[in-house]
Amino acid sequence: MPRVLVTGSAGQIGTELVPHLRSLYGKDNVVAAIHKASGGPSLRDGPLVTLDTGDSAAIDGAIREFNVDTIYHLAALLSATGENDPQLAWRVNIDGLRNVLEAARKNGVRKLFWPSSIGAFGPDAPRTNAPQNSPLNPTTMYGVTKVAGELLCNYYFVKYGLDVRILRYPGLISNVAPPGGGTTDYAVEIFYAVLQKGSYVCFLREDTVLPMMYMPDALKATVMLMEAEPKKAPRHLGYNLAAISFSAGELAAEIRTHIPGFTVTYSPDQRQKIADSWPMSIDDSEARRDWGWKHDYDLQRMVADMLAKLRPRLTSEGKGV
Numbered sequence: 001m002p003r004v005l006v007t008g009s010a011g012q013i014g015t016e017l018v019p020h021l022r023s024l025y026g027k028d029n030v031v032a033a034i035h036k037a038s039g040g041p042s043l044r045d046g047p048l049v050t051l052d053t054g055d056s057a058a059i060d061g062a063i064r065e066f067n068v069d070t071i072y073h074l075a076a077l078l079s080a081t082g083e084n085d086p087q088l089a090w091r092v093n094i095d096g097l098r099n100v101l102e103a104a105r106k107n108g109v110r111k112l113f114w115p116s117s118i119g120a121f122g123p124d125a126p127r128t129n130a131p132q133n134s135p136l137n138p139t140t141m142y143g144v145t146k147v148a149g150e151l152l153c154n155y156y157f158v159k160y161g162l163d164v165r166i167l168r169y170p171g172l173i174s175n176v177a178p179p180g181g182g183t184t185d186y187a188v189e190i191f192y193a194v195l196q197k198g199s200y201v202c203f204l205r206e207d208t209v210l211p212m213m214y215m216p217d218a219l220k221a222t223v224m225l226m227e228a229e230p231k232k233a234p235r236h237l238g239y240n241l242a243a244i245s246f247s248a249g250e251l252a253a254e255i256r257t258h259i260p261g262f263t264v265t266y267s268p269d270q271r272q273k274i275a276d277s278w279p280m281s282i283d284d285s286e287a288r289r290d291w292g293w294k295h296d297y298d299l300q301r302m303v304a305d306m307l308a309k310l311r312p313r314l315t316s317e318g319k320g321v
């Protein structure tokens with residue numbers, strides 16, 4: 001069994017990835033690291049440490065204490081937060097990554113997962129089906145850190161043989177953890193707003209199309225890539241990863257097939273500019289070819305499952321319909 005450390009465990013992906021990895025590898029084999037003592041109950045059924053990825057000695061300590069051989073380094077800022085504080089975005093997303101890579105190398109960690117993003121693309125990438133080898137010239141600090149991070153990870157593979165594996169995630173939609181500070185957050189917020197208030201003010205234009213994915217597919221892809229034989233995952237820069245692309249208006253229309261009568265108004269803010277700099281869809285045929293990636297959730301199935309999971313929870317908490 002791998003001995004796993006997950007940074008950013010209380011974040012959007014970590015909140016679900018930690019329980020998923022614990023179910024696969026055993027609770028004691030997956031150490032959840034959180035930045036501040038804020039981890040939800042789902043993280044407390046196995047080892048839990050407080051860790052700042054700015055603190056190299058603390059990362060060394062956690063790897064040695066738990067005999068870690070595999071790291072999922074998820075601690076990061078998302079795109080909108082990154083635009084509000086570019087210096088902090090660089091510090092968290094790049095200095096933190098460098099510290100984790102160095103600690104991994106020095107302590108004999110075998111494998112490391114790192115999340116890249118559709119944010120790695122910029123306005124000069126093809127708008128539809130952006131290929132694996134598109135130009136990567138992002139115009140956000142978030143995107144700059146994703147491109148620099150991919151290169152840094154690949155460097156550690158080439159120079160030190162650290163088996164780093166990277167996915168360029170689309171916008172992720174989860175019924176467990178809300179995102180925070182991303183441009184694709186609207187696709188989660190809308191469910192809560194519709195169920196709780198019967199209306200939603202969307203911060204992107206109605207016709208804004210972005211690549212998206214339901215969290216169960218993201219967890220599946222992450223584990224598939226990490227468990228793939230090395231010869232099936234030869235790419236140590238980011239793999240494009242895709243599932244569904246839809247506009248904000250199309251998402252609202254699909255939710256309306258279940259809950260008629262709610263209102264959505266569109267009031268684009270500074271996040272529109274970020275969304276407009278990203279492709280509407282990306283081509284992930286290399287991931288499908290190399291390690292057999294295939295998504296399970298289309299728009300209809302994702303919306304039905306989100307509502308089935310969220311409706312009773314919001315209702316029982318007395319927060320909505």
Ligand code: SER
Nearest residue numbers: 078079117182183184
């Ligand atoms: N979901 C991210 C964001 O919106 C993109 O990877 O920032």
